[in-house]
Amino acid sequence: MAEVLVYVDHVDGAVRKPTLELLTLARRIGEPVAVHLGAGADTAAATLAEYGAVKVLAADAPEFADYLVVPKVDALQAACDAASADGSPAAVLLPSSAEGKEIAARLALRLGSGIITDAVDLEAGDEGPVATQSVFAAAFTTKSRVSKGTPVITVKPNSAAPEAAPAAGTVEQLPVSFGELATGTKVVSRKERESTGRPELTEAAIVVSGGRGVGGAENFNVVEALADSLGAAVGASRAAVDAGWYPHSSQVGQTGKTVSPQLYVAAGISGAIQHRAGMQTSKTIVAVNKDAEAPIFDLVDYGVVGDLFEVVPQLTEEVTARKG
Amino acid sequence: MSLRIVVCVKYVPDATGDRHFAEDLTTDRDAVDGLLSELDEYAVEQALQIAENADDAEVTVLTVGPEDASDALRKALSMGADKGVHVEDDDLHGTDAIGTSLVIAKAIEKTGYDLVICGMASTDGTMGVLPALLAERLGVPQVTLLSEVSVEDGKITGRRDGDSATEQLEAALPAVASVTDQSGEARYPSFKGIMAAKKKPVESLDLDDLDIEAEEVGLDGAWTKVEDATARPARTAGTVVKDEGEGGKQLAEFLAGQKFI
Ligand SMILES: Cc1cc2nc3c(=O)[nH]c(=O)nc-3n(C[C@H](O)[C@H](O)[C@H](O)COP(=O)(O)OP(=O)(O)OC[C@H]3O[C@@H](n4cnc5c(N)ncnc54)[C@H](O)[C@@H]3O)c2cc1C
Ligand SMILES: Nc1ncnc2c1ncn2[C@@H]1O[C@H](COP(=O)(O)O)[C@@H](O)[C@H]1O
Numbered sequence: 216m217a218e219v220l221v222y223v224d225h226v227d228g229a230v231r232k233p234t235l236e237l238l239t240l241a242r243r244i245g246e247p248v249a250v251h252l253g254a255g256a257d258t259a260a261a262t263l264a265e266y267g268a269v270k271v272l273a274a275d276a277p278e279f280a281d282y283l284v285v286p287k288v289d290a291l292q293a294a295c296d297a298a299s300a301d302g303s304p305a306a307v308l309l310p311s312s313a314e315g316k317e318i319a320a321r322l323a324l325r326l327g328s329g330i331i332t333d334a335v336d337l338e339a340g341d342e343g344p345v346a347t348q349s350v351f352a353a354a355f356t357t358k359s360r361v362s363k364g365t366p367v368i369t370v371k372p373n374s375a376a377p378e379a380a381p382a383a384g385t386v387e388q389l390p391v392s393f394g395e396l397a398t399g400t401k402v403v404s405r406k407e408r409e410s411t412g413r414p415e416l417t418e419a420a421i422v423v424s425g426g427r428g429v430g431g432a433e434n435f436n437v438v439e440a441l442a443d444s445l446g447a448a449v450g451a452s453r454a455a456v457d458a459g460w461y462p463h464s465s466q467v468g469q470t471g472k473t474v475s476p477q478l479y480v481a482a483g484i485s486g487a488i489q490h491r492a493g494m495q496t497s498k499t500i501v502a503v504n505k506d507a508e509a510p511i512f513d514l515v516d517y518g519v520v521g522d523l524f525e526v527v528p529q530l531t532e533e534v535t536a537r538k539g
Numbered sequence: 540m541s542l543r544i545v546v547c548v549k550y551v552p553d554a555t556g557d558r559h560f561a562e563d564l565t566t567d568r569d570a571v572d573g574l575l576s577e578l579d580e581y582a583v584e585q586a587l588q589i590a591e592n593a594d595d596a597e598v599t600v601l602t603v604g605p606e607d608a609s610d611a612l613r614k615a616l617s618m619g620a621d622k623g624v625h626v627e628d629d630d631l632h633g634t635d636a637i638g639t640s641l642v643i644a645k646a647i648e649k650t651g652y653d654l655v656i657c658g659m660a661s662t663d664g665t666m667g668v669l670p671a672l673l674a675e676r677l678g679v680p681q682v683t684l685l686s687e688v689s690v691e692d693g694k695i696t697g698r699r700d701g702d703s704a705t706e707q708l709e710a711a712l713p714a715v716a717s718v719t720d721q722s723g724e725a726r727y728p729s730f731k732g733i734m735a736a737k738k739k740p741v742e743s744l745d746l747d748d749l750d751i752e753a754e755e756v757g758l759d760g761a762w763t764k765v766e767d768a769t770a771r772p773a774r775t776a777g778t779v780v781k782d783e784g785e786g787g788k789q790l791a792e793f794l795a796g797q798k799f800i
Contacts, residue, residue, distance in 0.1 A: 226703070283680075283681065283682070283683075283699075283706075283708060284671065284681060284683075285681075288675075312702040313667065313684055313701060313702055314701060314702060316666070316667055316668055316671075317667075317668065317670075317671040317681070317683065318671075319668070320636070320668035320669075320671040320672045320675070321671050321672070321674075321675040323637065323762075324637060324640070324672055324675050324676065325675070328762065329635065329637065329761070329762030329763040330636065330637065330668065330762075330763065331763055332666045332667070332668060333665070333666070345766070349771070350665075350768075351558040351559075351663075352554065352558075353771060354558065354770065354771055355560065355768050355769065355770055355771060356768070356769050356771050357564075357765050357767060357768045357769075358765070358766050358767040358768075359763055359764060359765045359766060360763070360764055360766065361762060361763050361764075362761070362762055362763060362764045363762035364762065396674075396675075396678060396679075396680070399679070399680030399681070399710055399711075399714075400680040400681060400682055400708055400709070400710040400714075401708065401709045401710065402706050402707070402708060403696075403706075403707040403708065403709050404706065404707040405704045405705070405706045405707075406704060406705045406706075407703060407704045408703055408704055408705070421799065445799065445800070463686075463700060463721055464700070469554075469662070469665070470578065470659065470660075470719065470720045477799070478794070478797075478799050488554055488555055489554065492665075495771075499797055499799075500774070500777075501790060501793070501794070503786070503790070507779070507781070512779050513774070513776075514774050515774075515777045515779065516774075516777040516778075516793075516797075517777050517778050517779075517780075517790060517793040517794075518777060518778070518779040518780070519779075519780055519781075519782050519786040519787075519789065519790055520779060520780070520781045520782060520786075521781065521782025521786045522782070525782060525784075525786065525787070526782050526786040526787045526790065527787065528787070529785075529786065529787025529788060529791075530787035530788075530790050530791050531787075532787070533787060533788050533790075533791030533800075534791055534794070534800050537791065537795060537800050538800060
């Protein structure tokens with residue numbers, strides 16, 4: 216079976232959930248080979264093997280952290296060359312993060328291959344993998360495939376449920392020689408985002424978001440309390456972010472994160488098209504808004520017209536009591 | 540020496556309109572009014588600020604798109620850009636991101652540049668890959684997704700709020716940059732700006748001018764193929780209740796029924 220290269224998203228060998236989803240999807244179209252760049256490959260290998268990686272190609276070099284994007288492209292290209300010793304890979308899969316998409320773009324160009332970004336599903340097809348995408352703010356669902364070269368596809372988080380399927384996961388060193396462009400953009404400093412202790416927004420099963428209706432940074436604790444009672448991540452509309460009430464890293468929507476959780480709770484959010492673009496594919500949507508005409512109510516499975524400062528705390532109390 | 544800045548701007552269907560696919564599964568550009576992609580206004584704004592802070596600079600706005608795309612150029616010119624380049628050719632219909640990057644890269648090289656500035660993503664395709672593709676094609680550093688940017692002494696620096704970290708980036712010019720909607724509100728064109736824009740030069744280029752063969756672009760030249768597009772079924776109308784003092788409890792009841800609690 217042809218190899219499918221999976222780019223591993225990790226923090227020092229701690230593999231992030233979207234990678235397990237990629238491995239699960241990769242098995243539908245071939246044999247997953249994980250590509251692990253940076254420190255921690257030996258730690259990561261056990262997890263990668265558990266989710267079906269037959270092999271882990273590992274490379275570590277300071278360039279991966281010190282320079283933007285290009286060193287990783289060089290490494291993935293080397294991985295493709297290594298794989299193509301036994302025929303070219305069936306596909307290269309990457310997470311649809313900002314960096315994932317940029318790596319994918321440059322790699323595709325080098326391979327002379329087409330690229331598909333932001334897939335939400337992937338199946339094997341007669342003429343290669345078929346990717347499902349959600350476009351125009353999720354108003355349409357498309358099916359596409361790469362018609363030239365090795366398909367390079369980025370997949371959004373939460374697109375598949377990770378399924379374990381133990382495989383060998385043998386670690387092999389991947390020799391990488393960096394090109395001239397690799398050191399073009401220097402990362403002068405990096406500050407990792409502090410963990411909130413809550414689930415990652417894009418990976419969470421439940422997301423509770425607050426908008427302009429929350430009315431101030433100090434009121435976001437109402438949203439956070441509900442999120443914590445449900446074990447959810449906290450999101451925000453751009454209006455709330457622009458007002459400085461919540462960090463931009465929590466913004467849901469076209470220019471923020473796309474989330475597709477089992478449950479999305481919108482509190483004090485009107486439901487503008489750009490916000491919907493980031494949450495419309497959530498399984499179940501509920502909203503609390505004092506305006507019965509708010510467009511968010513067109514999307515909901517359950518909506519409450521009312522003041523969020525009355526409804527949300529009451530809900531939190533109920534949830535806490537029921538979970539008891 | 541003058542700092543030559545090229546800003547890539549896209550003409551897109553209005554996102555608040557009812558966007559559709561045409562029969563050939565390309566974006567239907569007739570059904571909905573077009574405009575300068577809002578996210579590219581941020582790129583124009585940053586280019587103008589960089590130019591204002593330089594001794595001598597020239598801002599060229601460049602678009603690849605149908606005849607109407609000149610509206611996007613006019614808007615950018617009325618904001619204060621100096622001149623425009625419009626690449627237009629019937630054979631471009633249906634070009635994918637890889638093909639578009641070829642056309643833009645050739646047009647940029649023809650125009651001459653020290654710095655290319657793009658938006659973070661187009662509001663219709665939303666791929667966010669073009670800046671990286673351009674950097675790869677032009678063989679210059681990519682300094683992308685900046686929420687803060689400055690240019691000094693032949694160097695570009697900026698802040699990138701990435702997926703898991705905030706990074707400070709630095710590269711030598713020439714380079715390709717992209718800026719996010721966090722980089723600062725774009726200015727509104729003034730009346731004077733709108734009048735002045737009418738007289739600013741816009742160069743028209745076609746594929747011949749760029750030495751690109753028709754087969755390299757367009758729907759047939761695309762390396763990806765859309766096989767099917769279906770409208771997402773409208774979400775079935777759910778239950779909406781008015782809070783009469785029990786709204787939170789009712790919501791909890793619903794969530795319990797759905798096994799969320
Ligand atoms: C290019 C572009 C990109 C964009 N990207 C994004 C994006 O990524 N994400 C995003 O969210 N937006 C984005 N926007 C902005 C978007 O258009 C809206 O402006 C924004 O989503 C509005 O946020 P909101 O719903 O919180 O605020 P509003 O639209 O002001 O809505 C607030 C709602 O709260 C309700 N409310 C007020 N008080 C209460 C209360 N006490 N109890 C209950 N309800 C109350 C009101 O009835 C109202 O419906 C983008 C816009 C553009 C042009
Ligand atoms: N047809 C086009 N003409 C000019 N610039 C474009 C075009 N398409 C994309 N761009 C630029 O590339 C950026 C990213 O676009 P995309 O990769 O399509 O999301 C946009 O914000 C624009 O700056």
